[in-house]
Amino acid sequence: MSSSKKTPSRVQAGTTESTLVRWLLTGLALAFMALFLLLPLAAVFTEALRNGWGAYLEALKDPDAWSAVRLTLLTAAVAVPLNLVFGIAAAWCIAKYEFKGKAFLTTLVDLPFSVSPVVAGLIYVLVFGAQGWFGPWLQAHDIRIVFAVPGIIMATVFVTFPFIARELIPLMQAQGNDEEQAATVLGASGWQTFWYVTLPNIKWGLIYGVILCNARAMGEFGAVSVVSGHIRGQTNTMPLHVEILYNEYQSVAAFAVASLLALLALVTLAIKSAVEWRHERELKAGAELSPERPAAAAATH
Numbered sequence: 001m002s003s004s005k006k007t008p009s010r011v012q013a014g015t016t017e018s019t020l021v022r023w024l025l026t027g028l029a030l031a032f033m034a035l036f037l038l039l040p041l042a043a044v045f046t047e048a049l050r051n052g053w054g055a056y057l058e059a060l061k062d063p064d065a066w067s068a069v070r071l072t073l074l075t076a077a078v079a080v081p082l083n084l085v086f087g088i089a090a091a092w093c094i095a096k097y098e099f100k101g102k103a104f105l106t107t108l109v110d111l112p113f114s115v116s117p118v119v120a121g122l123i124y125v126l127v128f129g130a131q132g133w134f135g136p137w138l139q140a141h142d143i144r145i146v147f148a149v150p151g152i153i154m155a156t157v158f159v160t161f162p163f164i165a166r167e168l169i170p171l172m173q174a175q176g177n178d179e180e181q182a183a184t185v186l187g188a189s190g191w192q193t194f195w196y197v198t199l200p201n202i203k204w205g206l207i208y209g210v211i212l213c214n215a216r217a218m219g220e221f222g223a224v225s226v227v228s229g230h231i232r233g234q235t236n237t238m239p240l241h242v243e244i245l246y247n248e249y250q251s252v253a254a255f256a257v258a259s260l261l262a263l264l265a266l267v268t269l270a271i272k273s274a275v276e277w278r279h280e281r282e283l284k285a286g287a288e289l290s291p292e293r294p295a296a297a298a299a300t301h
Helices: 001-013 019-048 052-060 063-094 102-114 117-128 135-140 149-175 178-185 192-217 222-228 240-245 253-285 292-301
Strands: none
Touching: 019 253, 052 063, 052 117, 052 253, 063 102, 063 149, 063 222, 063 240, 102 149, 102 222, 117 149, 149 192, 149 222, 178 192, 178 222, 192 253, 222 240
Protein backbone atom coordinates (compact mmCIF):
# COMPACT_ATOMS: atom_id res chain seq x y z
CA MET A 1 0.00 0.00 0.00
CA SER A 2 2.80 2.41 0.93
CA SER A 3 4.66 1.75 -2.33
CA SER A 4 1.52 2.43 -4.35
CA LYS A 5 1.16 5.78 -2.60
CA LYS A 6 4.76 6.81 -3.27
CA THR A 7 4.72 6.00 -6.94
CA PRO A 8 2.04 8.55 -8.00
CA SER A 9 3.80 11.35 -6.10
CA ARG A 10 7.09 10.60 -7.85
CA VAL A 11 5.39 10.39 -11.21
CA GLN A 12 3.63 13.68 -10.52
CA ALA A 13 6.99 15.24 -9.69
CA GLY A 14 8.26 14.20 -13.10
CA THR A 15 10.69 11.53 -11.96
CA THR A 16 10.78 8.07 -10.42
CA GLU A 17 14.22 8.54 -8.86
CA SER A 18 14.66 8.62 -5.11
CA THR A 19 15.08 11.89 -3.23
CA LEU A 20 18.73 11.11 -2.57
CA VAL A 21 19.49 10.66 -6.27
CA ARG A 22 17.66 13.85 -7.19
CA TRP A 23 19.54 15.87 -4.57
CA LEU A 24 22.83 14.32 -5.68
CA LEU A 25 22.25 15.19 -9.33
CA THR A 26 21.13 18.70 -8.43
CA GLY A 27 24.20 19.18 -6.24
CA LEU A 28 26.52 18.00 -9.00
CA ALA A 29 24.91 20.36 -11.51
CA LEU A 30 25.18 23.31 -9.12
CA ALA A 31 28.79 22.46 -8.30
CA PHE A 32 29.65 22.27 -11.98
CA MET A 33 28.01 25.66 -12.62
CA ALA A 34 29.80 27.24 -9.68
CA LEU A 35 33.20 25.87 -10.73
CA PHE A 36 33.07 26.52 -14.46
CA LEU A 37 30.66 29.47 -14.72
CA LEU A 38 30.27 31.52 -11.55
CA LEU A 39 33.88 31.28 -10.35
CA PRO A 40 35.43 32.49 -13.66
CA LEU A 41 32.83 35.25 -13.86
CA ALA A 42 33.65 36.40 -10.34
CA ALA A 43 37.38 36.23 -11.15
CA VAL A 44 36.90 38.56 -14.14
CA PHE A 45 35.25 41.29 -12.06
CA THR A 46 37.64 40.78 -9.14
CA GLU A 47 40.70 41.25 -11.34
CA ALA A 48 39.11 44.17 -13.17
CA LEU A 49 38.54 46.01 -9.87
CA ARG A 50 41.78 44.91 -8.23
CA ASN A 51 43.27 48.44 -8.37
CA GLY A 52 40.01 50.18 -7.61
CA TRP A 53 37.29 51.94 -9.58
CA GLY A 54 39.65 54.64 -10.75
CA ALA A 55 41.92 52.23 -12.63
CA TYR A 56 38.87 50.37 -13.92
CA LEU A 57 37.26 53.48 -15.38
CA GLU A 58 40.58 54.70 -16.72
CA ALA A 59 40.99 51.46 -18.67
CA LEU A 60 37.53 51.84 -20.16
CA LYS A 61 38.19 55.47 -21.14
CA ASP A 62 41.09 54.46 -23.36
CA PRO A 63 40.39 55.45 -27.01
CA ASP A 64 41.46 52.02 -28.25
CA ALA A 65 39.01 50.38 -25.86
CA TRP A 66 36.16 52.57 -27.09
CA SER A 67 37.15 51.85 -30.67
CA ALA A 68 36.95 48.12 -29.92
CA VAL A 69 33.52 48.56 -28.30
CA ARG A 70 32.20 50.54 -31.27
CA LEU A 71 33.52 48.01 -33.78
CA THR A 72 32.03 45.11 -31.81
CA LEU A 73 28.61 46.77 -31.69
CA LEU A 74 28.83 47.74 -35.37
CA THR A 75 29.71 44.19 -36.36
CA ALA A 76 26.79 42.76 -34.40
CA ALA A 77 24.44 45.47 -35.72
CA VAL A 78 25.24 44.46 -39.31
CA ALA A 79 25.69 40.69 -38.92
CA VAL A 80 22.52 39.99 -36.92
CA PRO A 81 20.03 41.63 -39.36
CA LEU A 82 21.74 39.91 -42.30
CA ASN A 83 21.47 36.56 -40.55
CA LEU A 84 17.88 37.39 -39.66
CA VAL A 85 16.99 37.70 -43.34
CA PHE A 86 19.13 34.75 -44.44
CA GLY A 87 17.93 32.57 -41.57
CA ILE A 88 14.23 33.15 -42.25
CA ALA A 89 14.70 32.58 -45.98
CA ALA A 90 16.69 29.37 -45.49
CA ALA A 91 14.28 28.03 -42.86
CA TRP A 92 11.29 28.86 -45.07
CA CYS A 93 12.78 27.03 -48.07
CA ILE A 94 13.82 23.97 -46.07
CA ALA A 95 10.69 23.64 -43.95
CA LYS A 96 7.96 24.65 -46.39
CA TYR A 97 9.09 23.26 -49.76
CA GLU A 98 10.34 20.05 -51.30
CA PHE A 99 13.00 20.45 -54.00
CA LYS A 100 16.15 18.86 -55.33
CA GLY A 101 19.19 19.84 -53.32
CA LYS A 102 17.25 20.36 -50.10
CA ALA A 103 19.62 18.08 -48.15
CA PHE A 104 22.59 19.94 -49.62
CA LEU A 105 21.13 23.29 -48.53
CA THR A 106 20.60 21.94 -45.03
CA THR A 107 24.24 20.82 -44.98
CA LEU A 108 25.38 24.29 -46.05
CA VAL A 109 23.40 25.83 -43.20
CA ASP A 110 25.22 23.58 -40.74
CA LEU A 111 28.63 24.12 -42.34
CA PRO A 112 29.81 26.88 -39.96
CA PHE A 113 29.19 24.51 -37.04
CA SER A 114 31.63 21.95 -38.46
CA VAL A 115 34.31 24.34 -39.76
CA SER A 116 36.77 25.87 -37.31
CA PRO A 117 36.39 29.66 -37.10
CA VAL A 118 40.13 30.00 -37.76
CA VAL A 119 39.75 28.01 -40.97
CA ALA A 120 36.81 30.24 -41.96
CA GLY A 121 39.01 33.29 -41.47
CA LEU A 122 41.76 31.75 -43.57
CA ILE A 123 39.25 31.10 -46.35
CA TYR A 124 38.40 34.80 -46.49
CA VAL A 125 42.10 35.69 -46.57
CA LEU A 126 42.58 33.22 -49.43
CA VAL A 127 39.70 34.71 -51.39
CA PHE A 128 39.99 38.44 -50.62
CA GLY A 129 43.59 38.85 -49.42
CA ALA A 130 46.32 40.67 -51.32
CA GLN A 131 47.53 37.36 -52.78
CA GLY A 132 44.04 35.86 -52.95
CA TRP A 133 41.74 35.11 -55.84
CA PHE A 134 40.21 38.60 -55.95
CA GLY A 135 43.10 40.41 -54.28
CA PRO A 136 44.60 42.08 -57.38
CA TRP A 137 41.20 43.28 -58.61
CA LEU A 138 40.32 44.66 -55.16
CA GLN A 139 43.64 46.48 -54.92
CA ALA A 140 43.22 47.93 -58.39
CA HIS A 141 39.86 49.39 -57.33
CA ASP A 142 41.10 50.45 -53.87
CA ILE A 143 38.69 48.13 -52.05
CA ARG A 144 39.79 46.64 -48.75
CA ILE A 145 38.10 43.52 -47.42
CA VAL A 146 40.72 41.67 -45.38
CA PHE A 147 42.34 43.60 -42.51
CA ALA A 148 39.40 45.99 -42.59
CA VAL A 149 35.86 46.23 -41.23
CA PRO A 150 34.14 44.47 -44.19
CA GLY A 151 36.23 41.33 -43.64
CA ILE A 152 35.38 41.31 -39.93
CA ILE A 153 31.67 41.60 -40.70
CA MET A 154 31.81 38.88 -43.37
CA ALA A 155 33.65 36.48 -41.06
CA THR A 156 31.15 37.17 -38.28
CA VAL A 157 28.19 36.59 -40.60
CA PHE A 158 29.69 33.24 -41.60
CA VAL A 159 30.22 31.88 -38.09
CA THR A 160 26.81 33.08 -36.84
CA PHE A 161 24.72 32.08 -39.85
CA PRO A 162 23.26 28.80 -38.48
CA PHE A 163 21.87 30.17 -35.22
CA ILE A 164 18.65 31.73 -36.48
CA ALA A 165 18.02 29.19 -39.23
CA ARG A 166 18.56 26.25 -36.87
CA GLU A 167 16.07 27.68 -34.37
CA LEU A 168 13.40 28.13 -37.05
CA ILE A 169 13.76 25.00 -39.20
CA PRO A 170 12.41 22.42 -36.69
CA LEU A 171 9.74 24.89 -35.52
CA MET A 172 8.46 25.49 -39.05
CA GLN A 173 8.61 21.80 -39.90
CA ALA A 174 6.51 20.96 -36.84
CA GLN A 175 3.91 23.60 -37.74
CA GLY A 176 3.51 22.39 -41.32
CA ASN A 177 1.84 24.31 -44.17
CA ASP A 178 -1.84 24.06 -43.21
CA GLU A 179 -2.26 27.62 -41.95
CA GLU A 180 -0.37 29.15 -44.90
CA GLN A 181 -2.48 27.16 -47.35
CA ALA A 182 -5.68 28.22 -45.60
CA ALA A 183 -4.60 31.88 -45.76
CA THR A 184 -3.88 31.53 -49.49
CA VAL A 185 -7.28 29.96 -50.11
CA LEU A 186 -8.92 32.85 -48.26
CA GLY A 187 -7.20 35.32 -50.59
CA ALA A 188 -4.17 36.45 -48.62
CA SER A 189 -1.10 37.51 -50.55
CA GLY A 190 2.34 36.05 -49.90
CA TRP A 191 3.40 39.00 -47.73
CA GLN A 192 0.13 38.95 -45.78
CA THR A 193 0.51 35.23 -45.18
CA PHE A 194 4.04 35.70 -43.86
CA TRP A 195 3.26 38.75 -41.72
CA TYR A 196 -0.02 37.60 -40.17
CA VAL A 197 0.34 33.81 -40.14
CA THR A 198 3.93 32.61 -40.28
CA LEU A 199 5.65 35.35 -38.28
CA PRO A 200 3.36 35.18 -35.21
CA ASN A 201 3.88 31.41 -35.09
CA ILE A 202 7.68 31.63 -35.18
CA LYS A 203 8.24 34.85 -33.22
CA TRP A 204 9.57 33.20 -30.05
CA GLY A 205 11.96 30.93 -31.92
CA LEU A 206 13.04 33.91 -34.01
CA ILE A 207 13.72 36.07 -30.95
CA TYR A 208 15.64 33.25 -29.29
CA GLY A 209 17.76 32.73 -32.43
CA VAL A 210 18.50 36.47 -32.68
CA ILE A 211 19.66 36.53 -29.06
CA LEU A 212 22.04 33.62 -29.60
CA CYS A 213 23.29 35.08 -32.88
CA ASN A 214 23.98 38.45 -31.25
CA ALA A 215 25.85 36.85 -28.36
CA ARG A 216 28.09 34.88 -30.71
CA ALA A 217 28.67 37.91 -32.95
CA MET A 218 29.94 40.03 -30.06
CA GLY A 219 32.13 37.28 -28.64
CA GLU A 220 33.62 35.81 -31.84
CA PHE A 221 37.41 35.57 -31.73
CA GLY A 222 38.88 32.96 -34.10
CA ALA A 223 37.65 34.04 -37.52
CA VAL A 224 37.83 37.75 -36.67
CA SER A 225 41.38 37.36 -35.38
CA VAL A 226 42.55 36.02 -38.75
CA VAL A 227 40.92 38.67 -40.96
CA SER A 228 41.33 41.72 -38.71
CA GLY A 229 45.10 42.25 -38.90
CA HIS A 230 45.07 43.34 -35.22
CA ILE A 231 45.31 47.03 -36.11
CA ARG A 232 44.87 48.79 -32.79
CA GLY A 233 42.11 51.38 -32.81
CA GLN A 234 40.85 50.25 -36.22
CA THR A 235 40.21 46.52 -36.60
CA ASN A 236 40.29 45.21 -33.03
CA THR A 237 36.99 44.01 -31.58
CA MET A 238 36.60 43.63 -27.83
CA PRO A 239 37.88 40.02 -27.65
CA LEU A 240 40.94 40.96 -29.73
CA HIS A 241 41.58 44.05 -27.61
CA VAL A 242 41.47 41.92 -24.46
CA GLU A 243 44.06 39.56 -25.95
CA ILE A 244 46.41 42.41 -26.86
CA LEU A 245 46.17 44.01 -23.42
CA TYR A 246 46.75 40.70 -21.66
CA ASN A 247 49.79 39.91 -23.84
CA GLU A 248 51.19 43.33 -22.91
CA TYR A 249 50.78 42.49 -19.21
CA GLN A 250 48.08 45.12 -18.74
CA SER A 251 45.94 42.69 -16.79
CA VAL A 252 43.68 45.25 -15.11
CA ALA A 253 42.82 46.90 -18.42
CA ALA A 254 42.35 43.49 -20.06
CA PHE A 255 39.95 42.30 -17.36
CA ALA A 256 38.14 45.67 -17.41
CA VAL A 257 37.28 45.24 -21.09
CA ALA A 258 36.53 41.56 -20.47
CA SER A 259 34.08 42.61 -17.77
CA LEU A 260 32.16 44.57 -20.41
CA LEU A 261 31.87 41.39 -22.48
CA ALA A 262 30.74 39.54 -19.35
CA LEU A 263 28.10 42.20 -18.68
CA LEU A 264 26.88 41.90 -22.26
CA ALA A 265 26.65 38.15 -21.77
CA LEU A 266 24.64 38.62 -18.56
CA VAL A 267 22.29 41.04 -20.32
CA THR A 268 21.86 38.51 -23.13
CA LEU A 269 21.11 35.79 -20.58
CA ALA A 270 18.56 38.01 -18.84
CA ILE A 271 16.82 38.77 -22.15
CA LYS A 272 16.83 35.08 -23.04
CA SER A 273 15.29 34.18 -19.67
CA ALA A 274 12.65 36.90 -20.06
CA VAL A 275 11.74 35.62 -23.52
CA GLU A 276 11.42 32.04 -22.25
CA TRP A 277 9.34 33.18 -19.26
CA ARG A 278 7.04 35.22 -21.50
CA HIS A 279 6.64 32.30 -23.89
CA GLU A 280 5.79 29.86 -21.10
CA ARG A 281 3.36 32.36 -19.64
CA GLU A 282 1.54 32.68 -22.96
CA LEU A 283 1.38 28.91 -23.31
CA LYS A 284 -0.02 28.47 -19.80
CA ALA A 285 -2.55 31.23 -20.32
CA GLY A 286 -3.79 29.55 -23.48
CA ALA A 287 -2.91 32.56 -25.62
CA GLU A 288 -2.13 30.52 -28.71
CA LEU A 289 -4.43 31.23 -31.62
CA SER A 290 -6.53 28.50 -33.15
CA PRO A 291 -5.50 27.30 -36.65
CA GLU A 292 -8.40 29.16 -38.22
CA ARG A 293 -7.85 32.60 -36.74
CA PRO A 294 -4.40 33.47 -38.13
CA ALA A 295 -5.46 32.53 -41.64
CA ALA A 296 -8.61 34.61 -41.36
CA ALA A 297 -6.62 37.52 -39.98
CA ALA A 298 -4.23 37.35 -42.92
CA ALA A 299 -7.05 37.37 -45.40
CA THR A 300 -8.81 40.34 -43.82
CA HIS A 301 -5.74 42.63 -43.72
